[in-house]
Amino acid sequence: MTSDAKSFKSKIQTLVGKSVKKTFPGMEVPFIKIENPEDIKHGDYSVNIAMQIVKEIHLPPTEIAKKIVENLPKNTFTEKVEIAGPGFINFFISRKSLDAEVKKILKEGEEYGSSKTGKGKTIVLDYSSPNIAKPLGVHHLLSTIIGQSLYNIFKKIGFNCVSVNHIGDWGTQFGKLISAYKKWGNKEVVEKNPIDELLKLYVKFHDEAGKDPSLEDEARVEFKKFEEGDEENHKLWEWFVAESMKEINKTYDLLGGIHFDYVHGESFYEDKIGPVLEEGKEKGVFEIGEEGAFVIKFEDPNIPTVPVQKKDGTTLYITRDFATFKYRMERWNPAKILYVVDVSQKMHFIQLFEGVRRMGWEADRGEHVWFGRMSMKDGKMSTRTGNVILLNEVISEAFNRARRVIEEKTPDLKDKERVAGAVGIGAVKYNILCQNRTTDIVFDWDKMLSLEGNSAPYLQYSYARAKSILRKAEGGGEAGAGGGAGESTGKDSGANTSESQKNTLFIEPLKDSENAAEKIDSLIRFFPRFGEQITASASSFQPNILANYLYELAQKFNSFYNGVPVLRAGSEKVREERLRVVRAFAQILKNGLALLGVAVSEEM
Template sequence: MNFNIDPKIFETYPDLKIGAIIIKGIDNTRRNSNVEGLLRGAAAQRGKQFSKYDFNEEPKVKAWKETYGKFGINPNKYPPSIAALLKRVGQGKEIPHINTLVDLYNYFSLKFMLPIGGEDLDWLCGDLNLTYTEEGDAFRPIGSINVEEAKEGEVAYKDNGGITCRYWNHKECERTKFTEKTINAVILVEDMSKMHMDEFGKMLREMQNAIIKYIGGQIEPYILTEDRTSVDLGVEGRMTANDSKVPQQEKAHFLQEEAKKKLVNKPTDQTVKKTPKKESKSLDLESEDFAKIQVKKALEEALTAAFKIEENIKVEYPNDEDHGDYASSVALQITKQLKKAPQEIAKEIIENLKTGDFIEKAEVAGPGFINVYLSKKYLEEESKKALKDDYGRSKIGDNKNIIVEYSAPNIAKPLGVHHLLSTIIGQSIYNLYKELGFNAISVNHIGDWGTQFGKLIFAYKKWGKKEDVEKAPIDELLKLYVRFHDEAEKDEKLEDEGRKEFRKFEEGDEENRELWKWFVDESMKAINKTYDKIGGIHFDKTQGESFYEDKMAPVLEEGKEKGIFVEGDEGSFIVEYEDENMTPFVVQKKDGATLYSTRDLATIKYRVDTWSPEKILYVVDVAQSLHFKQLYEAASRFDWYDDQATHVVFGRMHMKDGKMSTRKGNVILLEDVLDEAVKRAGEIIEDKNPDLKNKDEVARIVGIGSVKYNILSQNRITDITFDWDTMLSLDGNSAPYLQYTYARAKSILRKAKAATEESPSDQKPEDTAKIEEKTKSLLRALPKYKEYIARAAEEYKPNVLTNYLFDLAQKFNSFYNTVPVLKAKIEDQEARLELTEATSKILKNGLALLGVEVVEEM
């Protein structure tokens, strides 16, 4: 699927250039107060600017208005998107929050004064084209069920389903708009002002960095001009779409929602008591011990003292540490309420803010941000606390249960490299919640049930030999499984034979049950061996699908009695959904057999009844997204379910030879990958430090740690390409870099212990200002460790912690390269050694939460 610009466009508009930023695997589900603060700040600045000056005189706006005139559209009646945006802020109106991606492109649109929009790639149908319309082209405006028809010769973005944006960039369509569910997108930045290509490219890079920072994803930026009119969008999109016809069900839903809005807004003389909507349970992972929470409370107290109002203030980390330890945009949020300029509000809050042992000072920045700086006394006290082995551990989750399900391999098949993501991401999330004091329960939900066992039993009886299986159980079982599928492609009757064997197994056939148990036992021996090689993998419970064999019937009976499960085709039972994008959820086949959907429902009920968990986290790849939506929606119709389950989705791992498949037998074995990692790490050690003690053990720790960290350091929502060079690099955000930094810190501490207590004779004059800067920078990073553990757990994203550890390691290395430690004066040395030790402990403990070991020497 491509994005194309019709060459005829350039005949009339030769100065056009479009930046196309293709983004895949974003997380657009969460509101981001940093992004909203940026948008409010840009809106306030432009609003102030254009309250006295006509934005229509801006060269970039003027260029677009002239463009509209060329294709016969009145730009005052149908303004370009940038003109509409500037007009709104010039009138003092707010830019409403839509979702984080829209907030981001609105911010950059205001900042650069260019039209910026985009399309949800998964909702496009065929190529996206910037072209001229034909008479009658269908356009369904955003937020509407009414369909408009274009005239011939308008400029618009179109695909096979209709117009996606009318009058060039005036208004987007309903179908391809960005929502919280958007995962793959293209952002389109349009320029008609003859901006220099270098400046345009720099602007796109700034946008690219912001997108990665705030919503993640993999990004490919392109610039389209007359010389390059097409780019591959890299996704398939929808097979069919027709914007000229709005489905009846969607019309009814739209009208129903509109009626609800009118009812809510209707004036009434009586106070109507509303039934609160059941909301998804969220975990409170904040602690009074966090500096961030203490700053938040101090600002809230100052706000109340200044204006006699209460507000739940959001506190964030500034992008630049020169702007303080923490920042808040509260003044921008309440400017309308107080009818005061945000800078004045911020100033009065700061005047009422208590400073001293904790907060050193606060400053107003930009349009009204409040930047808060912690005191050196507090930072030094906190660094001493970081010398304790349990620094970072908390009791936030005291007496609360949380279940984390991960790995979930299939019996009779070896662990492939594709199992690694679920296993190490899940283990890391489990570790994070244990560190926060939760009673975390890790579960390995092994695939030991299903028709595949009928196929395997049949294959063993027909072609298998006991001695071959006993000699190499997993290899032989995999060969049998693959052979069954190869033979079934030639003879379809084999599929029926496999189903018969499984039915016999379900009905309790003794021979089939014994074979199945043997397959399970042999498989788990091999799987546990691989877990041991990975290291740090732990399960509190290993409960296969078979564990729920006797727990399905009560759920099926309850579902049928309550009308949750209704009869489908030929006597099967299904769950039906209002959402047309969710297919019926089959829970019982026409022959009475159960499915993994049935077992999954029984699993949720068992876990809720047994542990009363705050959350049940399913760490499973993106391919199962629809299944979990169907599962949770079905579960929500039962009284015993209270929205505890969450799908912790992650992208797929891609190798150079493409997608991996077990069925055809070309699975890339996880053990082989781990062995290769250790081998490569050993070769690097042999090259760099051949005299290192315990070379083999160091190679194991570095090699396997590199594989783990390479995955955990990436946003789990994005796809991951396996890259040996990146993961084993001693530079950049890698395990070897952090392990080397830890080893360097430990080396300093060992040398200090062995040294005499006299000041070294070869001291050099110190650059006091530089030393103060580097020392304070490292000091300021330490207290945030606790906060990043909580944030990583809250977002189910280990890369939040890896980003912190990488930043800490960089700050320590910068400190070490600038600040004398071993050659410092005695009166300075103790504090600098304590700072070194505190850093080493945080690095070691933080890496342990990720399952990555450290070495004392490298």
């Protein structure tokens, strides 16, 4: 069930907006910016509206803030509002509301964090986009992981999401591959290792063509025959595509959680290109350039002229992208089409969207969600292909390294292979998603697989810790301090505790635990931000916002774990309340990691 309830952030925006209208009639209310103070002592949410409107009101910001606070509508979810610094308005969520939030988390379970923000809207996401007969590289890894995470995030907030894998299955290179296969290919050899063997044939063709240029002419003939419907060449092409996709899908299966609603090759759009070319020529967007080719010329001198149709009638990659854009607009009428493609394609999309704008096709619906390149911490990674880092090699390395860590840390762990997969693949995914996608992504194996710091294993271990407490609570097993504050037994009768401790709420100070209330308060006050961070990640196309929230959440939980008794709390009531907090934390962390495509394990 998707929650219809507004977030606290949204409620505060509404309160402040109403107050500003009442306090300063006739003034247009600007967008109300809300932030979370770093220290919860300064509140859960902070509004700087007084500084935003100071030029219009001509009063000191503190005076503006006071007037706004005086006119705030009454509500049931805040316990106090304070004015701080030069005019910040700080809101403190009531403990009753926080307790209700914990109950909501436990009630909604996997649905917690969902919303109907995108109801009635469609998002098309184009990601991964491998080429037939070529191995997946790390740039495919980045596109696949970032794209799938954004798909999950947008779906969580109510958008109808359409994921498309745009396969590179067309072009003159297939003439070369067909020619090479006919000369040197072996069906049985290719079927055993499709992509590697097809790539070898392609490379051999280029090597031989360097010695005998006439091979290039032969390849053009083979591709022309293919385009004209030659049965033999068409069957070969279909076979190349099918065998390649088998291998590519195996890689997706290893990554886990990768989903595509549609797999459309470039070939899918071949019969849609003709009408696009006609429209572009009629509208004057595609004009004859030098040497008789049709091109798009741009007024901006920084955007180079781009060809869309060669003199001989051959179309290009960007031509198919025009057809693709139009098809997607007509098929799904999306609010946005997200192209999750690396930074090297920036100019391509600038040219595409400007061309689309001139065609009158609502170019603002297209968005290039670009990401930086991947670099290894030590500047290199040993591969079978020299400088190219292959995706399968990264996956294999992740499994092996995670397996070694598990053997070293927990040799008696059950189901080590499954956990190694969750930890290794999770480490790779999270390492990509916790970094700002617009920077170069640094690959540091030691950091990625560390049980400390901002890593998937740290979050997975935090989840396992929480589940360990809950298992012990159910079975009466041994436990440490919160598990970790020095306890050694499970259920506690509450004997030898003072009456005040028995009646203590889970967010009030306890005599037997220094700073317990502060640690609990800090953790619980962080819970409601989960949905807000999901929305923030969606609006900026930045999964790292959610990832870093989960890291901070796990830090707060581990502080709680190490300093707050749970299984040996002062009374049964306090114990049960704290177990609810642990359950709520585990649920949020699991939900958040699922959006990032990172699996959790009950034990580590």
